[in-house]
Amino acid sequence: xxxxxxxxxxxxxxxRWFVALALLVGGLLASPGQIVHAAPxxxxxxxxxxxxxxxxAAPAGxxxxxxxxxxxxxxxxxxxxxxxxxxxxxxxxxxxxFRLIYPNPAENAKGIREHMxxxxxxxxxxxxxxxxxxxxxxxxxxxxxxxxxxxxxxxVYRGRIDDRYVDLGxxxxxxxxxxxxxxxxxxxxxxxxxxxxxxAVGCYIADFxx
Amino acid sequence: MKxxxxxxxxxxxxxxxxxxxxxxxxxxxxxxxxxxxKDIAPxxxxxxxxxxxxxxxxxxxxxxxxxxxxxxxxxxxxxxSRFMPPWKADPDNGPxxxxxxxxxxxxxxxxxxxxxxxxxxxxRDLPAPRHWAEGWRLGQPDLIVTLPEAYTLQAEGTDxxxxxxxxxxxxxxxxxxxxxxxxxxxxxxxHANIRVDKTAASRALDAADPGPGxxxxxxxxxxxxxxxxxxxxxxxxAPLLPKxxxxxxxxxxxxxxxxxxxxxxxxxxxxxxxxLYFSDTPPTRTPAMLRLGRQTIDIPAGEKQxxxxxxxxxxxxxxxEALQPHAHYRAREVQGDATLPDGTKxxxxxxxxxxxxxxxxxxYETPLRLPKGTTxxxxxxxxxxxANTRNPERPPKRAQWGQRSSDEMGDLWMQVxxxxxxxxxTLTRQFRAKVAAEDVNGYEVEIEKHxxxxxxxxxxxxxxxxxxxxxxxxxxxxxxxALKGGSAPAHYNLGTALSVAGRxxxxxxxxxxxxxxxASYANAHNNxxxxxxxxxxxxxxxxxxxxxxxxxxxSASGLANLAWVLATASRPADRDATQAVDLAExxxxxxxxxxxxALDVLAAAYASxxxxxxxxxxxxxxxxxxxxxxxxxxxRQRQDLYRQGRPYVAQDxxxxx
Numbered sequence: 001x002x003x004x005x006x007x008x009x010x011x012x013x014x015x016r017w018f019v020a021l022a023l024l025v026g027g028l029l030a031s032p033g034q035i036v037h038a039a040p041x042x043x044x045x046x047x048x049x050x051x052x053x054x055x056x057a058a059p060a061g062x063x064x065x066x067x068x069x070x071x072x073x074x075x076x077x078x079x080x081x082x083x084x085x086x087x088x089x090x091x092x093x094x095x096x097x098f099r100l101i102y103p104n105p106a107e108n109a110k111g112i113r114e115h116m117x118x119x120x121x122x123x124x125x126x127x128x129x130x131x132x133x134x135x136x137x138x139x140x141x142x143x144x145x146x147x148x149x150x151x152x153x154x155x156v157y158r159g160r161i162d163d164r165y166v167d168l169g170x171x172x173x174x175x176x177x178x179x180x181x182x183x184x185x186x187x188x189x190x191x192x193x194x195x196x197x198x199x200a201v202g203c204y205i206a207d208f209x210x
Numbered sequence: 211m212k213x214x215x216x217x218x219x220x221x222x223x224x225x226x227x228x229x230x231x232x233x234x235x236x237x238x239x240x241x242x243x244x245x246x247x248k249d250i251a252p253x254x255x256x257x258x259x260x261x262x263x264x265x266x267x268x269x270x271x272x273x274x275x276x277x278x279x280x281x282x283x284x285x286x287x288x289x290x291s292r293f294m295p296p297w298k299a300d301p302d303n304g305p306x307x308x309x310x311x312x313x314x315x316x317x318x319x320x321x322x323x324x325x326x327x328x329x330x331x332x333x334r335d336l337p338a339p340r341h342w343a344e345g346w347r348l349g350q351p352d353l354i355v356t357l358p359e360a361y362t363l364q365a366e367g368t369d370x371x372x373x374x375x376x377x378x379x380x381x382x383x384x385x386x387x388x389x390x391x392x393x394x395x396x397x398x399x400x401h402a403n404i405r406v407d408k409t410a411a412s413r414a415l416d417a418a419d420p421g422p423g424x425x426x427x428x429x430x431x432x433x434x435x436x437x438x439x440x441x442x443x444x445x446x447x448a449p450l451l452p453k454x455x456x457x458x459x460x461x462x463x464x465x466x467x468x469x470x471x472x473x474x475x476x477x478x479x480x481x482x483x484x485x486l487y488f489s490d491t492p493p494t495r496t497p498a499m500l501r502l503g504r505q506t507i508d509i510p511a512g513e514k515q516x517x518x519x520x521x522x523x524x525x526x527x528x529x530x531e532a533l534q535p536h537a538h539y540r541a542r543e544v545q546g547d548a549t550l551p552d553g554t555k556x557x558x559x560x561x562x563x564x565x566x567x568x569x570x571x572x573x574y575e576t577p578l579r580l581p582k583g584t585t586x587x588x589x590x591x592x593x594x595x596x597a598n599t600r601n602p603e604r605p606p607k608r609a610q611w612g613q614r615s616s617d618e619m620g621d622l623w624m625q626v627x628x629x630x631x632x633x634x635x636t637l638t639r640q641f642r643a644k645v646a647a648e649d650v651n652g653y654e655v656e657i658e659k660h661x662x663x664x665x666x667x668x669x670x671x672x673x674x675x676x677x678x679x680x681x682x683x684x685x686x687x688x689x690x691x692a693l694k695g696g697s698a699p700a701h702y703n704l705g706t707a708l709s710v711a712g713r714x715x716x717x718x719x720x721x722x723x724x725x726x727x728x729a730s731y732a733n734a735h736n737n738x739x740x741x742x743x744x745x746x747x748x749x750x751x752x753x754x755x756x757x758x759x760x761x762x763x764x765s766a767s768g769l770a771n772l773a774w775v776l777a778t779a780s781r782p783a784d785r786d787a788t789q790a791v792d793l794a795e796x797x798x799x800x801x802x803x804x805x806x807x808a809l810d811v812l813a814a815a816y817a818s819x820x821x822x823x824x825x826x827x828x829x830x831x832x833x834x835x836x837x838x839x840x841x842x843x844x845x846r847q848r849q850d851l852y853r854q855g856r857p858y859v860a861q862d863x864x865x866x867x
Binding site: 106120 | 269276279280281284287291293294368369397473475476539565599602604
């Protein structure tokens with residue numbers, strides 16, 4: 001456990017340092033499209049293979065990255081597709097980058113492509129695989145669907161998209177609290193996120209790694 | 211964490227080895243953690259396999275080690291909360307068909323398997339693979355019908371209810387022993403209630419609603435066939451009925467399938483199929499469907515503990531075949547009991563955590579015998595506060611009885627068999643009155659919400675006539691007439707209710723209005739004639755009956771009514787015995803000598819013509835058909851007159867006053 005804790009501290013420091021450097025560089029050169037580098041230790045796979053990439057890197061000017069942990073056959077996860085697309089439509093233009101993360105190592109490129117097409121995610125969010133649960137561990141996700149909002153390499157919100165699901169087998173007819181939306185609204189308006197962590201309900205990421 | 215898990219595993223292994231050395235093989239079993247092959251695979255195959263197979267109703271399969279392992283935490287969680295396998299009734303109710311809940315020990319076994327690292331175990335321990343039939347689980351059906359056009363389910367939102375109407379292409383009467391529903395898209399179809407409609411009414415609603423099926427209410431004309439439950443819950447297939455318990459299916463019958471669906475996140479295509487299994491022979495026994503329940507439900511907003519009860523005491527011995535509780539989202543608990551004549555209480559069913567999503571017909575493995583005098587009772591508890599997660603209204607609102615899922619219901623249906631046909635008649639006659647009396651309450655609530663729905667007013671009026679409250683029927687037909695803006699049938703209906711209520715002058719006015727709009731309205735002429743006759747206007751009545759026969763030469767009621775006037779009129783000038791006999795003989799032929807009233811008319815006609823022997827014979831034939839009262843007594847009194855060589859002459863209503 002001790003090595004892990006050290007590792008996290010290091011990530012935090014490095015990400016702050018990299019962000020600061022990038023902002024400085026960006027400010028000096030004023031070059032649009034400059035990549036903001038964050039924690040280099042975290043790597044996810046591109047859906048179609050190729051080299052591993054840094055999921056925390058975002059286009060310059062981005063205010064936040066939202067990671068949405070999902071899996072192709074999790075019913076609760078899938079039922080949120082329209083809500084995820086709505087949030088992406090609302091907050092995409094306000095500088096929020098949406099990334100769909102498939103942590104299940106058993107899911108392949110073909111399955112993910114089909115899933116993205118079926119639920120019309122293409123255009124709303126980029127997709128990555130996280131078979132080693134690198135990003136899962138970095139943000140502390142345990143469930144699909146679960147969202148993590150990262151600002152400047154730091155997780156400012158992690159948990160459910162809204163409170164529609166109370167438990168497996170118990171749901172409200174409609175959500176009464178839109179936690180992810182509230183977090184994003186706080187981020188884009190420069191306020192503190194009201195509830196930084198909530199409990200997501202759905203399928204267990206721990207099971208994917210067994 | 212990975213490292214820690216490995217270390218733990220080797221400790222367990224070491225313990226196992228030591229134990230084996232110490233006291234032999236049997237000790238090993240106690241200390242080792244459960245394995246998939248030996249402990250978990252048989253449980254999953256038995257309790258989950260009917261849905262969680264490759265093509266089953268569940269969202270994912272669980273029949274391989276890889277699949278079970280990949281959902282291990284989820285399996286442990288949902289079995290511990292008893293969300294899965296879905297069985298809402300108390301485990302000591304029943305035993306019911308398909309009842310196989312997990313025991314506490316089995317749930318703990320699953321937890322220990324997950325905590326112990328989801329060990330696979332020795333492949334030789336795997337149970338023989340169990341094959342869940344790919345296709346129809348009751349075998350190849352005799353008739354398969356499929357929704358002609360797939361329904362497109364919206365991508366999001368809460369539960370969707372859609373009523374599909376499928377005509378059954380049978381050209382002769384068949385007897386149905388079984389029905390299997392295949393959802394077409396098991397990922398979104400959650401359950402189905404199936405009824406049959408012998409009228410075209412459901413079909414008309416389907417045609418009026420764009421797309422396959424319709425959204426709205428199940429009509430009164432769509433009912434369970436001859437006291438049989440039809441429906442589907444995931445993983446359950448009602449077994450074939452014994453041959454003597456089949457139900458009759460006539461040509462021109464439609465299946466009406468109320469389908470409960472849950473959106474999946476993307477648009478889904480839903481196209482259910484139904485397989486029917488026929489029997490060659492007609493049934494020899496018919497069940498009765500009893501329904502306890504209240505339609506006066508009216509729950510204030512925020513009420514946490516609203517209780518609805520109903521009971522009924524059996525007039526005959528019965529065997530309970532199956533039970534189905536039904537309520538919506540605010541219901542939290544249901545209890546059904548049978549209190550025997552000696553005071554012993556037998557619980558029938560108790561669902562402590564009612565979930566509208568998991569409705570089920572609970573069919574007894576062995577029918578439950580209940581003696582005459584047993585009181586059946588039900589008790590529903592509702593929570594209409596914000597604390598009820600499933601409450602469809604936020605903030606909570608007043609909830610009244612209604613079929614829509616946003617309204618509330620509280621029923622306990624019971625399918626019972628009687629010992630014999632006379633017991634069935636006794637039971638159904640008595641029960642029908644109870645149900646009709648409750649149904650009028652439901653109609654009043656619906657009408658309060660939809661005051662301009664003509665169909666609701668018409669149905670309510672018919673129910674009021676059935677329960678002997680003609681004044682209420684008059685009020686609803688008046689409303690219906692006002693809404694329709696004066697159609698001939700609307701005037702006719704109102705006239706009929708007014709005649710039953712004894713308001714004869716008003717009835718005459720309404721029938722005349724109907725005839726003014728549609729001069730060829732035979733039923734209006736017929737009823738007008740009947741009312742005029744009871745007002746003593748014999749000649750006018752005869753004129754109306756002649757008009758009926760002119761319009762419809764085969765009209766049994768027109769012929770019988772005219773024959774009756776010509777045979778029994780109080781003024782000799784209005785009588786014509788020869789023509790009366792001629793007409794009455796035609797009616798008796800038309801009704802195949804199986805109508806007591808027709809034979810009574812013939813007897814009166816013979817007596818009028820002085821043929822008293824034949825009159826007595828006809829009266830005897832009528833009485834052999836066991837007509838209901840008061841007709842039976844009237845026929846007997848008339849028969850006494852014929853024995854004395856006297857005809858029956860109608861009393862002049864004027865002289866009676």
